[in-house]
Amino acid sequence: MKNLALFLATFILGAIGCKPAEKAVTYTPENIVPTEKSLAWKISGKGLKKPSYLYGTIHMIPKDEFELPGSIRESLDNVRRVTFEIDMKQMTNLVSQMGLITKSFMAGGKTLKDLLNAEDYALVKAKMAEKGLPGGMFERIKPMFLSTLFSSEEENPASGGNITSVEMELYKMSKNRRLESAGLETAAYQMSVFDSIPYAVQAKMLVDGLRSVDTTDTSESQLDEMLRLYREQDITAMQTMIGEDSGMGQYEDILLKKRNQNWIPVMGRMMAEKPTLFAVGAGHLGGKYGVVALLRKEGYRVEVATE
Secondary structure, three states: OOOHHHHHHHHHHHHHOOOOOOOOOOHHHHHOOOOOOOEEEEEOOOOOOOEEEEEEEEOOOOOOOOOHHHHHHHHHHOOOOEEEOOOOHHOOHHHHHHHHHHEEOOOOHHOOOHHHHHHHHHHHHHHHHHHOOOOOOHHHHHHHHHHHHHHHHHHOOHHHHOOOHHHHHHHHHHOOOOEEEOOOOHHHHHHHHHHOHHHHHHHHHHHHHHHOOOOOOOOHHHHHHHHHHHHHOOHHHHHHHHHHHOOOHHHHHHHHHHHHHHHHHHHHHHHOOEEEEEEEEEEHHHHOHHHHHHHHHHHOEEEOOOO
């Protein structure tokens, strides 16, 4: 009896001293879709013993403008893993990169010349020459993938030739802290998403993007506008801009909605295992089918991470 009493007393004291995991959170319908302007979010509730974090990135930004919010810098000291759309460890591995080269080619021997009229083809060829990209192999690359090769400091004069990737900077910081690196999807899967969009449509998007950069009027290029919205942390406007894009908008379900939905159960498993910082494109955060709203629907408390 004495042993039983001691056991019960120890159990009760332990229960009082332990902070239980938070229960699921219920949001009212009008509060599910975020209205706040923020790139940094804290995730808690639904059984999580420690919070995880969500940060909206942009793939290109002038180096002198890159600065992590204080809340995200602090989160790096509290999480045990940083998860990107694709594991940056894989993206910086030469062997992995070589394995993706063949996946970047269009099927059926298609080339850019097969997809574009003479004027548009001449424009792309001229841009390739400016970048030092030879013809042949590069003309066989899927146009959406080729678009990323054109996305550099030359398309953004305000950058002063000093562009960086938020993901790469964050990955360097996580490596210095010896944090685990992971991905919500594989590079092979992301490449397969390109195959869901007809090559002719991809080619039009490529040309439209190049012409937008070359605009001589006072209007913003698409990249300039996206950078402006990113600086303002307007995740709602960034998501809307993608949806209204004349080329990409009709494929929003493939490029954003479906991928966001696929990420939620993966994020749930990772957060249950260990506190994690998720770093994904800021365009994935806002809107009805954005990551913030989908996490809230699942019962997580998702709030702006304050410094």
